[in-house]
Amino acid sequence: MSGWLRGAAAAFFVLLAAVLPARAGEATRYAVAVLPAPVLNTADFPGVFGGRDGRTLRTDRQGQIRQLEFIALPGTAFTVHETLLRGTSVVHRVTTDDYPSPSATGYFVEDRFVRLAEVAPPPRPRMLPPRDGIVARLLAARGSRYVWGGNVRAGVPAMTELFPPAGKLSAETARRWRLQGVDCSGLLYEATNGVTPRNTSALLAFGTGVPIAGLGADAIRQRLEPLDLIVWKGHVIIVLDRERTIESRLGPVPGERDGVAVRPLREVLAEVLRGRMPADRYPESGGTGGKSFVVRRWYGR
Structure with a gap:
């Protein structure tokens, strides 16, 4: 041979x-x-x-x-x-x-x-920033686009190098190719250095529950603290203070009215309460759990 x-x-x-x-x-x-x-x-x-x-x-x-x-x-x-x-x-x-x-x-x-x-590597180091640092990181993401599965708002520049497209891409397609943007739980995941759970299904039981069952918007608002999570299966909204929230959500039209935005807390609570019931614990399955939401407190618990 x-x-x-x-x-x-x-x-x-x-x-x-x-x-x-x-x-x-x-x-x-x-x-x-x-x-x-x-x-x-x-x-x-x-x-x-x-x-x-x-x-x-x-x-x-x-x-x-x-x-x-x-x-x-x-x-x-x-x-x-x-x-x-x-x-x-x-x-x-x-x-x-x-x-x-x-x-x-x-x-x-x-x-x-x-x-x-060949041997099991150590877990990824997890260092939680201080509360003010997390809030600053969240606010720095304002204007970022919504990307399903995204948790690095700057994206992955190597994507166009490792998977080079055949020909020139539009600016929008190039952004999507590089995965530039974050989804709702990805916004929090990046701001906390990956300390918080990556999916809303895990955030439903993360930290401790804030009792809100049967309360109206004003009463719920008085119980909230910075970085509390207003969450249900499929979406999470992060409380910045008793006046503002931040979230990343997907708009009805690609590229329009979507992404990371700061919104008034009163407006957000009114919107959520129009379609969901406040609960102290999110039901595991069945019943009316799909129309509930909970508040979870995880920072400094």
Whole structure:
């Protein structure tokens, strides 16, 4: 066998070993994010970022990439369960304590965003900023666009380098390609250095509940403190003080009336109370829980 063939064969078997799932008895594999790393609920990174023509994003009618679950912050530790080839991308099926939400399809990260490790890496350092620092970070995000799964308002510039589009993109498509913006819980996640839970489903039980059942807007307002969370499954609003709130929400038209905005607390409470009932504890399932909201106090508890 020629040297070239031997080299090609060796490369093939190395690649084959890389894309096979770990077998029973094999050592567990790990990875650590070295960049802000998009985590998808599909392994098809090239299909989401590029598609057949190399320049199309897989978005829904509201312009959102629903395959994006969250953006893992640098230092996030993963357990690697399987490694796959998708086009020219090497993709790892992973789990992480930073995002414990169950998934029917699994979670996936592209190889170029992580460093593989043979031993379990330490958890990502979590340092909660002071209250004033969190408020300042929240306010600095005003005007950022809503991005489903987004929790880094500056986005991931490496996306257009690692998944280069075929041809020039419009400014709006380039922004979406780089995942510039935050969703409602992602706004809080970034402001707290990833200390708070990433999903509203986890925020429903985060911290301690503020008793609000049966109260009107004025009475609820008097009980609120800075950084309290007005939350229900699917959305969270953050209290800045007894006059203002901040939130990131998706508007009815892509790019219009969406994103991060500061709003009067009285206006927000009146709007929420028109469609939801205040509760001391969010019902787990069934009943009228879908029309409830709770207030959770987590800072300085």
